[in-house]
Amino acid sequence: MSHMKATIRSVSVELFFKKGYFATSISDIANGCGIQKASIYHHYASKxxxxxxxxxxxxxxxxxxxxxxxxxxxxxxxxxxxxxxxxxxxxxxxxxxxxxxxxxxxxxxxxxxxxxxxxxxxxxxxxxxxxxxxxxxxxxxxxxxxxxxxxxxxxxxxxxxxxxxxxxxxxxxxxxxxxxxxxxxxxxxx
Amino acid sequence: MSHMKATIRSVSVELFFKKGYFATSISDIANGCGIQKASIYHHYASKxxxxxxxxxxxxxxxxxxxxxxxxxxxxxxxxxxxxxxxxxxxxxxxxxxxxxxxxxxxxxxxxxxxxxxxxxxxxxxxxxxxxxxxxxxxxxxxxxxxxxxxxxxxxxxxxxxxxxxxxxxxxxxxxxxxxxxxxxxxxxxx
DNA sequence: CAAAATCTACCGACCGGACGTTAGGGAGAT
DNA sequence: ATCTCCCTAACGTCCGGTCGGTAGATTTTG
Structure with missing residues (x-):
């Protein structure tokens, strides 16, 4: 697992825990990772x-x-x-x-x-x-x-x-x- | 509590239980009550x-x-x-x-x-x-x-x-x- | 060994659709 | 005449996801 992929995962865990899955947007996750939301889809197929x-x-x-x-x-x-x-x-x-x-x-x-x-x-x-x-x-x-x-x-x-x-x-x-x-x-x- | 207001409540309970609050839309609830979604707002101020x-x-x-x-x-x-x-x-x-x-x-x-x-x-x-x-x-x-x-x-x-x-x-x-x-x-x- | 081709990681712009909510109106009861 | 209850229609926003492209690293090839 690449560095960024791991970051996305851990940021997601943090946000899903705090706000819930549905209340967390892909933009939120991207924001937490310091990348654009389109880049998420390079590592994961979907939310x-x-x-x-x-x-x-x-x-x-x-x-x-x-x-x-x-x-x-x-x-x-x-x-x-x-x-x-x-x-x-x-x-x-x-x-x-x-x-x-x-x-x-x-x-x-x-x-x-x-x-x-x-x-x-x-x-x-x-x-x-x-x-x-x-x-x-x-x-x-x-x-x-x-x-x-x-x-x-x-x-x-x-x-x-x-x-x-x-x-x-x-x-x-x-x-x-x-x-x-x-x-x-x-x-x-x- | 009026009849329709009670219906909205019970339909909402049913849907929130089955699909969750965020995954349930106002349209879903209205649909379950047999009314238009705008009518919900006559009984409740917001979701x-x-x-x-x-x-x-x-x-x-x-x-x-x-x-x-x-x-x-x-x-x-x-x-x-x-x-x-x-x-x-x-x-x-x-x-x-x-x-x-x-x-x-x-x-x-x-x-x-x-x-x-x-x-x-x-x-x-x-x-x-x-x-x-x-x-x-x-x-x-x-x-x-x-x-x-x-x-x-x-x-x-x-x-x-x-x-x-x-x-x-x-x-x-x-x-x-x-x-x-x-x-x-x-x-x-x- | 260098040029060409390919792959990796990311970006900015955009799309279609769904969502919560509001505005305004109409029919019937009081 | 007014109030209750519901309607149709629309609005602005945000969301998940796609597209085409780019810079740089890596690999392939003549």
Whole structure:
């Protein structure tokens, strides 16, 4: 990826995060890059292509991150803890991209939309399998797998909405809080 | 509110939910109402005014709903359970409006934005006070009040993202799952 | 090795269309 | 006579995207 192409990408992430995809114009992006808007089209085929490439890259990295973090153990509870922490960390470290990935899906063409949704389904399935396995082994209480997986994922994902990088708590502290909260909820002592 | 004004509102909710605020044009709304787009302006001053009135009405109803549900008890745990169930029910029963209220804030002017954010802060404070009080009385484990409140609220709020009214589980069943999950998390046995 | 051809990165000007909004008017109810 | 509610018609603006072109680097070729 050329230097300017990377610049366009990062300026777009910044603007899509701050103003939203539809409220950001190609001129805005070009302006932020210090070039003319026609030059954008030398690097990206369309505005939608730009959005898609951001979303796809982010989803791929997210998936890789999860796979790496699961490789260390084969104990269900430890794996769930690792998965939660990986999920939280990624969403807070790359807050802007993940926020976009969760709020701007409607900007995609239907084919691109399908691709991203499928990637997300595969990602969710990892968590669902862990909940299922944990339930069968008696590590977690029995419960509705889908609802619980949505609960866990959206919980962490939403962090990207309110997180302030220079706030009171560090990413690892937040990850630890979520980790504890979720594992308690899955064990369902109440 | 006149009949047509109510129709415009409900058509807008439908379209804002399905396509998003910026992707929905005044023509789309007029079309859905069976009138000309200029006629919209007899009932609402602008597109933004329409969005704001939807958001404000929804937030007011949400707050009322919470207040009513808390009046029944003065036990902290029971109140938290009631609050969670109220929050979940409202977000699933009025899924489209709450979804918009959580995703289209950027469409507002800065004054209107401020008003809605303030209403939301007051709403959040109710939950934060319950967590605080529960912590002091030893009903819940000690923990970061803000993070936990965000966790609880976004958890339920996110339900409006994936909920299917004709799905496998009823609203009350989902509310019960969330209730158990959250209370366990707050008691932090893990 | 130099000239010719090609490729890369960008620009200024422009296009068709869609958008939110306004002006002015008309039919019916009060 | 006035007010409500909706109409037709138009306005100015901005947007995504295209076009033809240029300066410079790189590669190909006689």
């Amino acid at each position: 939608e292509d730009l959005l898609f490439s951001i979303l796809k890259g982010t989803m791929d990295d997210l998936t890789d991150c999860l796979k790496t973090s699961l490789a260390g153990s084969d104990d269900v509870e430890q794996q769930m803890r690792a998965a939660v922490r990986s999920h939280v960390r990624f969403h807070l470290e790359r807050q802007k991209e993940t926020f976009i990935a969760n709020s701007e899906l409607r900007g995609l063409t239907s084919e691109h939309h399908k691709i991203i949704v499928q990637k997300r389904s595969e990602y969710e399935r990892v968590f669902q399998n862990l909940i299922q396995e944990g339930g069968e082994k008696g590590v977690f209480a029995e419960g509705d797998v889908k609802i619980l997986s949505y609960a866990i994922l959206t919980l962490c994902t939403a962090g990207a909405t309110w997180f302030k990088p220079d706030g009171r708590l560090s990413i690892d502290e937040i990850a630890a809080i979520y980790d504890g909260f979720i594992i308690s909820g899955l064990k369902q002592s109440a | 933004e005014d329409l969005l704001f009135s939807i958001l404000k009405g929804t937030m007011d109803d949400l707050t009322d709903c919470l207040k009513t549900s808390l009046a029944g008890s003065d036990d902290v745990e029971q109140q938290m359970r009631a609050a969670v169930r109220s929050h979940v029910r409202f977000h699933l029963e009025r899924q489209k409006e709450t979804f918009i209220a959580n995703s289209e804030l950027r469409g507002l002017t800065s004054e209107h934005h401020k008003i809605i954010v303030q209403k939301r802060s007051e709403y959040e404070r109710v939950f934060q006070n319950l967590i605080q009080e529960g912590g002091e009385k030893g009903v819940f484990a000690e923990g970061d009040v803000k993070i936990l409140s965000y966790a609880i609220l976004t958890l339920c709020t996110a339900g409006a993202t994936w909920f299917k009214p004709d799905g496998r589980l009823s609203i009350d069943e989902i509310a019960a799952i969330y209730d158990g999950f959250i209370i366990s998390g707050l008691k932090q046995s893990a």
